[in-house]
Each structure stands twice: as C-alpha cells, then as structure tokens.
Amino acid sequence: MGGPVKVRIDPEICQGQGRCFSIAPGIFDFDDLGNGVVIGDGTLTSDTLELARLAQSNCPEHAIFIEE
Amino acid sequence: MSDIVDESMAHKVPVQDFTSDWDHTDPRWVNDPYPIWEDLRERCPVAHTERYGGGWFPTTHEMVSSIANDTEHFTSRMVVVVNNKYPPNFIPAPIGGAPPITSDPPFHSIARRVILPAFAPGPVNALEPQIRALCNKHLDQMAGHEFVDGGMDYAQFIPPGVISTMLGFPPEDDEIFRDIVHLVLDLIDLPSEVRGPLFEPMSEYFTKQIDDHIENPRDDLTSYLLNVEVGGRKLERQHVAGTMVLILVAGIDTTWSAIGSAIWHLARHPEDLARLVNEPELIPVAVEEFLRFYAPVTMARLVAEDYEFFGCPMKKDDWVLLGFPAANRDPKAFADADRFIVDRAVNRHAAFGLGIHRCVGSNLARLELRVAIEEFITRFPRFELAESDAVTWAPGQVRGPRQLPLRILP
Numbered sequence: 429m430g431g432p433v434k435v436r437i438d439p440e441i442c443q444g445q446g447r448c449f450s451i452a453p454g455i456f457d458f459d460d461l462g463n464g465v466v467i468g469d470g471t472l473t474s475d476t477l478e479l480a481r482l483a484q485s486n487c488p489e490h491a492i493f494i495e496e
Numbered sequence: 497m498s499d500i501v502d503e504s505m506a507h508k509v510p511v512q513d514f515t516s517d518w519d520h521t522d523p524r525w526v527n528d529p530y531p532i533w534e535d536l537r538e539r540c541p542v543a544h545t546e547r548y549g550g551g552w553f554p555t556t557h558e559m560v561s562s563i564a565n566d567t568e569h570f571t572s573r574m575v576v577v578v579n580n581k582y583p584p585n586f587i588p589a590p591i592g593g594a595p596p597i598t599s600d601p602p603f604h605s606i607a608r609r610v611i612l613p614a615f616a617p618g619p620v621n622a623l624e625p626q627i628r629a630l631c632n633k634h635l636d637q638m639a640g641h642e643f644v645d646g647g648m649d650y651a652q653f654i655p656p657g658v659i660s661t662m663l664g665f666p667p668e669d670d671e672i673f674r675d676i677v678h679l680v681l682d683l684i685d686l687p688s689e690v691r692g693p694l695f696e697p698m699s700e701y702f703t704k705q706i707d708d709h710i711e712n713p714r715d716d717l718t719s720y721l722l723n724v725e726v727g728g729r730k731l732e733r734q735h736v737a738g739t740m741v742l743i744l745v746a747g748i749d750t751t752w753s754a755i756g757s758a759i760w761h762l763a764r765h766p767e768d769l770a771r772l773v774n775e776p777e778l779i780p781v782a783v784e785e786f787l788r789f790y791a792p793v794t795m796a797r798l799v800a801e802d803y804e805f806f807g808c809p810m811k812k813d814d815w816v817l818l819g820f821p822a823a824n825r826d827p828k829a830f831a832d833a834d835r836f837i838v839d840r841a842v843n844r845h846a847a848f849g850l851g852i853h854r855c856v857g858s859n860l861a862r863l864e865l866r867v868a869i870e871e872f873i874t875r876f877p878r879f880e881l882a883e884s885d886a887v888t889w890a891p892g893q894v895r896g897p898r899q900l901p902l903r904i905l906p
Binding site: 443445486 | 611612613615616618646765780783841842843845846848850851852854858859862
C-alpha cells in the first residue's frame with residue numbers, strides 16, 4: 429500500500445490555459461492572474477482520480493502531475 | 497480600404513509550390529489551408545518562402561510547441577508577417593508596438609502581469625449576462641428572416657461590443673474598430689509607404705480615447721492602464737496605447753472568426769447541430785473541438801540570430817509563421833486529427849498558443865464563443881448554408897468566415 433495519490437500543478441509550467449479548473453472545478457481553482465491552482469493539498473480519492481487524469485490529459489502545457 | 501487590398505492582391509504571383517514559396521494570403525490557402533498543411537507536414541515538414549523578406553512555416557505540433565517555448569532563438573518583436581520588417585513607425589524593445597504580445601523576456605512578464613487580472617476568470621465570467629444580452633439584441637434583428645448572414649449579421653458584432661465596454665470606448669465606434677483590425681491584420685501586403693499613413697487615423701483615435709480617459713477617469717480597462725503602477729511608476733503612454741491596440745485587435749476578429757467558424761460547421765453538419773440543441777451541457781466540450789479544428793489564429797516570430805532548426809538554416813530576422821491551427825491537425829498529436837469529433841474528451845489543442853504568450857483573452861474568448869453558440873442555436877435550432885459558394889474567408893493570420901449566408905429552416 430502506497431501513500432495517498434496527489435495532484436499538483438507546476439507553477440513554472442502553467443500558463444493559465446484554464447482547462448483544469450473548467451474540467452474539474454472541484455479539484456482545481458484559479459488565482460488572481462488566472463493560473464491554475466490545486467484546491468487543498470491535492471489528495472485524490474478513487475472518485476476524483478479519473479477527473480484529475482482527464483484534466484491532466486487536456487493541459488496544453490503538460491503542467492499537471494499526478495503522483496502516487 | 498477593401499479596394500486597396502483587392503488591388504494589392506491582384507498583383508501577386510499565385511503560389512505553384514507551397515514547400516518553397518508559401519504565402520498565407522494565396523487564395524488557395526485562404527479558402528482551404530488544411531490540405532496544403534497536410535501535404536507540407538508529410539513532405540517537408542518545414543516550408544520556406546522568399547516572400548515577405550524570407551520566412552519559414554513549420555507544420556508539426558512538436559515544432560510549433562518547440563518554437564513557442566523558445567524565446568531565446570525566436571523573438572516576438574513582430575508577430576504579424578508584413579512586407580517590411582521594422583517599418584518607420586516600429587517601436588523597439590522592450591515595450592514593442594503592442595505589449596506584451598510584442599515583448600520578449602524579461603519585460604514581457606511585467607507587461608503581461610499588468611493585464612492578466614482583468615482577463616482572469618473572475619472578472620471575465622461577470623460579463624456573461626452582458627454578452628448574452630448582446631447576442632440576443634442581434635438575434636432579435638435577425639428573427640423572422642429566412643435568409644440571414646451568420647457573419648455579417650451576428651458574429652462580427654459580438655466581440656467589438658464586449659471589448660468596447662471593457663476599454664470604455666463608445667460602442668457605436670465598432671465600425672472604426674473593424675477598420676483598425678482590417679488594417680493591422682489584413683492589409684499586410686501593401687508597400688510601407690502606402691500602409692504607414694493608414695495608421696495615422698488609428699493613432700489619432702487612441703490619442704483621443706486616452707485624453708478623454710485622463711480627463712474623465714472611469715471604471716474601465718483604459719483608466720486602469722493609465723493609473724496602474726509597476727515598481728512605483730505609471731506605465732508610459734506609449735505602453736498604454738500599445739496594450740490598447742493589442743486588446744482591440746486581438747480581441748475582435750479572432751473571436752469573431754471562431755464564432756463564425758462554429759456556425760459554419762453547424763450549418764454543414766446537422767447531426768452535430770441537433771446534438772448540441774438536445775444536449776446543451778455538451779457545448780463547453782464542443783467549444784474546445786471548434787477551437788482545435790478551426791483555430792483562427794496564427795502568430796509569427798522573427799529568428800533572433802542565425803539558428804539551425806530541425807536542419808533548416810534559419811537566418812536572423814527570417815519570419816517564422818507559427819501555425820497553431822496546423823499543429824492542431826497533426827496526427828502525431830491528436831487521434832483522428834482530421835475528424836471533427838463534437839464530444840472529443842481529450843483535447844490538448846494549442847488554439848490559444850503555447851508558452852509564455854498564451855492568449856491573455858482566452859477565458860473571454862471561450863465565454864463569448866460558448867454564449868454566442870448557445871444563444872444562436874436556441875434561437876435557430878435548424879439552419880443550413882444558403883449558398884456554399886458565397887462563403888468568404890478572412891485572409892492572413894486570423895482565419896474565419898466573413899460572408900456566411902444561411903437559410904433558417906422551420
């Protein structure tokens with residue numbers, strides 16, 4: 429058994445394309461500049477993992493990382 | 497102005513071979529660029545031209561992404577391909593003619609941070625009721641007619657209405673805005689001695705608006721730009737004017753083109769139209785596919801210093817036409833790249849560019865596109881092209897239908 433699955437956005441890579449918080453508004457939000465941010469500590473459940481993966485696969489900048 | 501451009505185009509030599517002589521204003525490219533790009537991608541994949549003083553056109557997603565993310569070898573000093581690089585009215589770095597799109601690091605991020613908050617989802621989403629009302633105002637005027645024009649009666653009015661409100665310009669000036677856009681983006685082939693003076697009325701218009709906002713400050717983007725401080729100093733007037741030009745030019749025929757292309761698609765694909773009418777919750781997903789498949793915007797870069805790129809000997813100041821629309825059709829980057837899939841779930845398109853110059857207005861463009869489609873298909877759930885031959889396309893780096901005659905079906 430590993431630890432919790434977590435999602436993070438690399439702020440150096442994110443350009444504010446806005447796909448993550450549109451697709452998965454419960455997992456991602458935006459800051460004052462419109463860049464994506466993860467809500468809370470990014471821990472994913474079996475319910476939210478698939479949606480986080482969908483957001484990841486739609487990020488044009490490849491800025492979303494899911495780590496187990 | 498259209499007479500001038502028609503005359504200048506008439507003197508052009510038609511392209512025989514796009515691999516060695518590409519021209520994005522050639523009628524074949526303007527009418528249907530996709531087969532040309534597909535051919536280039538298979539055979540080249542970087543096309544070259546001696547036109548416009550020399551330039552390159554890479555066609556794969558990998559190359560486009562690589563250039564967009566390489567601000568060391570490719571500069572944004574000029575982003576619209578014209579015949580005369582560095583014309584007499586050229587504003588050099590670091591500000592550039594229209595910051596931040598014409599700026600390079602490190603000044604770029606300073607100019608960009610100034611305007612990002614105004615285009616973040618919070619303030620942009622607040623505009624939704626106003627955009628919806630604007631759409632309905634024009635739909636009301638179209639109601640009851642069997643024949644309407646999706647471009648001239650509808651798409652062209654939505655973005656200028658929104659942008660003029662944001663900048664605090666008189667909305668009745670939207671004809672002036674479209675003339676400015678036409679000059680900057682379409683009239684690129686004119687000799688500089690003809691093109692240069694055409695910019696004077698535009699400069700005068702912006703001078704007038706800035707003076708008016710200095711005298712009568714109000715709650716809009718122009719007053720914000722005039723008063724915002726960076727490092728304890730207000731922006732130079734030239735910077736403010738340049739950013740206003742950018743917002744006006746980049747905010748108008750881009751989204752106008754995207755709305756027009758979406759309507760053009762739906763007019764030709766009744767199955768997709770019926771699906772969106774019956775499942776409006778699918779529209780945000782469809783918006784991303786409209787953006788991928790009909791991405792309106794191609795940007796340009798200049799080569800900063802002599803540089804070999806994928807075996808191509810690029811010379812300092814060569815143009816590079818950065819084809820985000822071509823990247824969006826690359827089969828190596830997208831499954832079934834040449835098929836429009838209305839419910840495509842995985843869609844990593846590059847319609848708003850990639851890297852540090854990602855379209856600042858992307859949240860606004862998406863909102864306008866979604867609302868414009870929602871309202872149009874609610875009002876007109878069935879329509880088709882009235883005459884397919886009559887559809888005309890904007891030339892150059894922003895592509896979308898201009899004349900779009902439709903027949904509204906019962």
